[in-house]
Structure formats: C-alpha cells, structure tokens
Amino acid sequence: MSSTDPTIKDFEAAIAELESIVKKLEEGDLPLETSLQLYERGVQLSRFCHSRLEEAERRIEVLNERGQLTRSENLKLESDK
Amino acid sequence: MSSLFDQPFEEPRPEPAAAPARAPARRILTVSDLNARIRVLLEEQFIEVWVEGELSNSKVWNKTGHMYFTLKDATAQVRGVMFRSALRTLRFTPQDGLRVIARGRVSVYDQKGEYQLVCEHLEPEGLGALQLAFEQLKQRLQAAGLFDPRRKRPLPALPRKIGVVTSLDGAAVRDIIQVLRRRYPNAHIVIRPTRVQGDGAALDIARAIAAIGRVPEVDVVIVGRGGGSIEDLWAFNEEVVARAIAGCPVPTISAVGHETDVTIADFVADLRAPTPSAAAEMVVARKDDFCAHIDRIAHRVEAAMTARLHRSESRLRALETRSGVMRGQVAARQRSYQSLWRALESFDLRRRLGRVRTRLVAADARLTGASDRSRHRADGRLRATAARLEALSPLAVLGRGYAVCWNADRTAVIRDAARVADGDRVRVTLARGELDCHVIDRSHD
Numbered sequence: 001m002s003s004t005d006p007t008i009k010d011f012e013a014a015i016a017e018l019e020s021i022v023k024k025l026e027e028g029d030l031p032l033e034t035s036l037q038l039y040e041r042g043v044q045l046s047r048f049c050h051s052r053l054e055e056a057e058r059r060i061e062v063l064n065e066r067g068q069l070t071r072s073e074n075l076k077l078e079s080d081k
Numbered sequence: 082m083s084s085l086f087d088q089p090f091e092e093p094r095p096e097p098a099a100a101p102a103r104a105p106a107r108r109i110l111t112v113s114d115l116n117a118r119i120r121v122l123l124e125e126q127f128i129e130v131w132v133e134g135e136l137s138n139s140k141v142w143n144k145t146g147h148m149y150f151t152l153k154d155a156t157a158q159v160r161g162v163m164f165r166s167a168l169r170t171l172r173f174t175p176q177d178g179l180r181v182i183a184r185g186r187v188s189v190y191d192q193k194g195e196y197q198l199v200c201e202h203l204e205p206e207g208l209g210a211l212q213l214a215f216e217q218l219k220q221r222l223q224a225a226g227l228f229d230p231r232r233k234r235p236l237p238a239l240p241r242k243i244g245v246v247t248s249l250d251g252a253a254v255r256d257i258i259q260v261l262r263r264r265y266p267n268a269h270i271v272i273r274p275t276r277v278q279g280d281g282a283a284l285d286i287a288r289a290i291a292a293i294g295r296v297p298e299v300d301v302v303i304v305g306r307g308g309g310s311i312e313d314l315w316a317f318n319e320e321v322v323a324r325a326i327a328g329c330p331v332p333t334i335s336a337v338g339h340e341t342d343v344t345i346a347d348f349v350a351d352l353r354a355p356t357p358s359a360a361a362e363m364v365v366a367r368k369d370d371f372c373a374h375i376d377r378i379a380h381r382v383e384a385a386m387t388a389r390l391h392r393s394e395s396r397l398r399a400l401e402t403r404s405g406v407m408r409g410q411v412a413a414r415q416r417s418y419q420s421l422w423r424a425l426e427s428f429d430l431r432r433r434l435g436r437v438r439t440r441l442v443a444a445d446a447r448l449t450g451a452s453d454r455s456r457h458r459a460d461g462r463l464r465a466t467a468a469r470l471e472a473l474s475p476l477a478v479l480g481r482g483y484a485v486c487w488n489a490d491r492t493a494v495i496r497d498a499a500r501v502a503d504g505d506r507v508r509v510t511l512a513r514g515e516l517d518c519h520v521i522d523r524s525h526d
Contacts, residue, residue: 011239015371018378025385035389042382049375052239058266060258062249063273063293072272 008045011052018045113191120189123196127187132159132198133206136179141168148175152183152198161185161198171203176312180206215318218345222320227327228348234332236352236364237300238371242269243364244293244302244331246286249274252307253336253357260361268365271299277306282316287325294329302329303360304346305336317344326350336360485510498523 008014021042025035061069110118132152139150146165151158161183163175175181185200222228243261247253254272261268275289276282286304293302304326306314316322317337326333326349335350336357347353354360486495489506501507501520509516 012237015238015374018375018382022378022381022385025382025389029392030389032389032393035386039382039386042379046375046379046382049371053372053375054267055241057269060270060272063271063296067292069271069296 005044005048008048011049014045014048014052018042018049021045112194116189116191116194119196120191123187123189129184129186130198132183132185134159134181134183136175136181136203137177139175139177150175152181159198160195161200163200163203167201175203180212182206215345218318218320218323219348222323222345222349227323232327233351236332236334240301240364241298242271242296242300244296244299245270245272246275246289246293246302246304247272247306247357248277251277253305256307256356256358257303257336257361260358261365264362264369265365269298271296278309278313278316283319283321286316287321290322290325290329290333294331300331301364302331302333303336303354303357303364304333304350305354305357305360306338307357308338308342311342314338314342314344317346319345322346323349334360334363482512498525 008017021038024030025038025042030038060072062072063069134152134154137151137153137158139148141148146168148163148168150161150163152161153159163185182204183198183200184202185198187196188199189196226232245254245257247257249272258270261270271293273289273293275285277286290302290304293299306317314337317335323345326335326346332351334352334354335344335346336354336359337344337346338356340355352363354363487493487508487510488495488501489508491508495501495507501523503520503522505520507518507520509518
C-alpha cells in the first residue's frame, strides 16, 4: 500500500518532497538514471497523496459522556427540527 | 438611614462662626409639606441631568411596563425609574452590570420620602461588569502566556478526523456539517455534544474539549456555537474553557457567534474563525487546493521527465549521424535508453489514469447532488489533468512499435523473462489491441 509506505512520513512531507523533486527535474540536466529515480519517487509520492486525499471515510460519529462513539448519519435531520 | 440625620440635608450657610445663632421662628411643617417643598427644590434645580453609573437591581413591572433600577458607582447609589414610554425607545435591553449614562430629571417620591432619577434616556457605556471581567481574565491569561503566537499550531494539511464541540440543538452543528459535506465529501466528523450556555456550560465545554482531543486520529477541533447575546456567549469567556483549549493536544479553531463577537476562546485557540461555517471552510478549503496542487506537480514531473528523454533521444540521433566510429558507444546508449523507456512504461500510468477517472465519476455524481461552483472548477481541473496524463502516457510510444507485456491480471509489467514460467498467461498491449498469450519458451539475455 502506497499510503503506508514507510519512506513517506506524512502528507505534508510527501508534498514537500514532491515539490523538491519537480524543482530538481526541471532545473538540471541530470544523468538519465538519476532523473528516472526521481521520477519514480515522484510517481510514488503523488500516488500516496491522492490515496490520502480519498482515504477518509464519509462518516459522522457522536462521542457521548462515557467516551463511546456512535455513528449518526441522520444528525443533520435531527438538528433541522 | 442614619446618614440622613448625621449630615445636614442642605449645605450649611456660610455664616460667621462667631455670630450667635438667632432662634428662627417656629414653623411646623407636615411631612407632606416637607416632601413637597423638597420636591420643588429638587425639580427646579435638576431639570435635566446626565448621570453615569452601573445599572443594578433593574426590574420591569409587568403591570405598568415601567422599569425601576438602581444606578451606582463604587461608593454611592441612587434609585431611578424609567417609564414605559421612554423605555420603548431604547434599542438595547438594559441589563444589570451595564455601565450607562442616564439622562433625566430628579424628583421625589412623596410616599417614601425618597428622591429618584426619572430617566428619559439611557446609553450603554462600555459593557459594565461583564466587560470588566472579560478584560481581567484576558490580562491574566495573557500574562500566563496563553495567547503567545508561538503557541499557535498550524492546522493539519489534511485532517484525518475533524472534531466538533458544540450543541446538537444549535444552528452551528448544522452549518458545520453542511459546509464540510459540500467541500470535503469524504470528511470523517466526530461530534462531542455539549451545552453552550447557562450554568455549568463552561465546565461542560471544557470536558468536551478534553474528551475529543483524546479520540484517535482527530487532528483538529472546532469549538463554538451560533450567535447570541453577550450573556449567551459568556461560557466561551470563562477561564476553564480557555485552559481546556490551551491543553488540547491537537490544534483548535474557535468559532463563537458572529464575526463581531470576540471571546477569550478566540485568543487562546490556534485559529479564530468568524463563524462556525467559516471554521468548517478553514478545515477543508485545503482539499481542493491540494488536489489541484498535486496534479500540477505530477504533471510537471511528467513533463520534465518526457523532455529529459526527448533530449537524450535527439542527442542519440545526432551522435548516430555524426560518426560511425562511435557506433559501439551509440548502441550502448541506445540500449540504456530503451531500458529506461520500458521502466517508465512500467509505472503503469493506466492504473493512475483509472484512478483519476474514478475520481471524475465520483465528482460527477456529487455534482448532480449539489451544483457548486467550486466543485465545477475542481471537476474542470480533473478533466484537464486526465487529458494531460493521457497525452503524456508513455503508452503512446506503442505507436512506434514497442509492446508492453503484462501479467495475466494486468497488475504488473513483466520486465524479466525469469519472472514468468512456461505455460503462464500473459497479456501484451500493442498500439492497437491486446493479445492474450501463453508462454511457450523463455530465454535470458
């Protein structure tokens, strides 16, 4: 799973690394092998970012006084009353 | 009332102290006479006065609609009355604790022998005792360092779960859910309901903040309520709430009342939102931004890489035409170049494209539900990105005669004959169409 890649710390770090990769690729006439390694890492990072963006689950939970979480999708309707 | 007897009611006349007091003629007044005379005296003397003080003991009588009150400062007080006709002209509700400037005249309530201010108009001055309490707490917490800008934590770029501390009965919770749903459809929201006004509300809010900060993966908390009077919002001006916000392990956004309402919670929170809806926007404004940002960078990575390969390709051709002597060197370069192209293809852009298309479909589905301008824009960006990805796909080189060999379920590209066995099924992508093949024999370079 790209989203649990141990070489990627978190979303912020992935974005920062992606930005530095694109700078390096655009700036210098790097050896092909180096370019390719950077490219490979770039694809990996952007996959990670996209998967993190889609990862969160559409869900509403209510935490009660005893610390229990219960799902409550119709909350909006309740509060509309 | 001893003070009335201890001191002369009227200023003593500046008579020479040595002159023997001449006994005045005895004139006996009734109490009514006395009060009437004092009334005339006061009413003539104080036709219009402006008095500044703090309002207290105010009460509007149901029967008459008149308001009775006491106006006081640190050492003195005076009774007052405001008749219904005057009271009706006020734009605000006079409440105890309010510092006011009262305009009126002085009169005497004969039945009780009390003088009082008959108030014709009231203006609030500052906000009285509540405001004072607010300023005192603000100073104390500031001195304790709770408002220090260095304490402010940045919001997570991408919250995993969004914590919300507010009342389930108010408009705030509805506003927050609606905004989050619109701008971040897959948001995971955890709500800790709490009372937000009345006795004990502050403690309730503080406990809720502490509880929600401990829920795993909640990495930002919105705490607030909808608009109301200064008293309604008061819980957010209490120290226990301020301390809870400061002690919250994840960044907090305060969202109390309307844009013009400022509470102590706002000073302590990592970020102040003018309204609950605005707080929701602060949390998720970033998703659209980041989607577009990643797509832009991914596109630039592709473009830079493609340009790099094209540069090599043209150098290679230049070398080829320049010298036959260097043929061996060229052949070596050509081999390495081809292996790089194959590696590039193996990144499987089809699956990435598939993912982008999935998002497009999902975005379309959401669009049918809510026609939102920002979603339209995001959708447009996605389409443009998908088109660019397609244009850049190394699969385009298939047109030049290369083929891509996949494993049977098309999840990986086969680069090494040793990775398949005789009899395995493989799929071969050509410029047009695909082949479903069995491996008959293999050889290694």
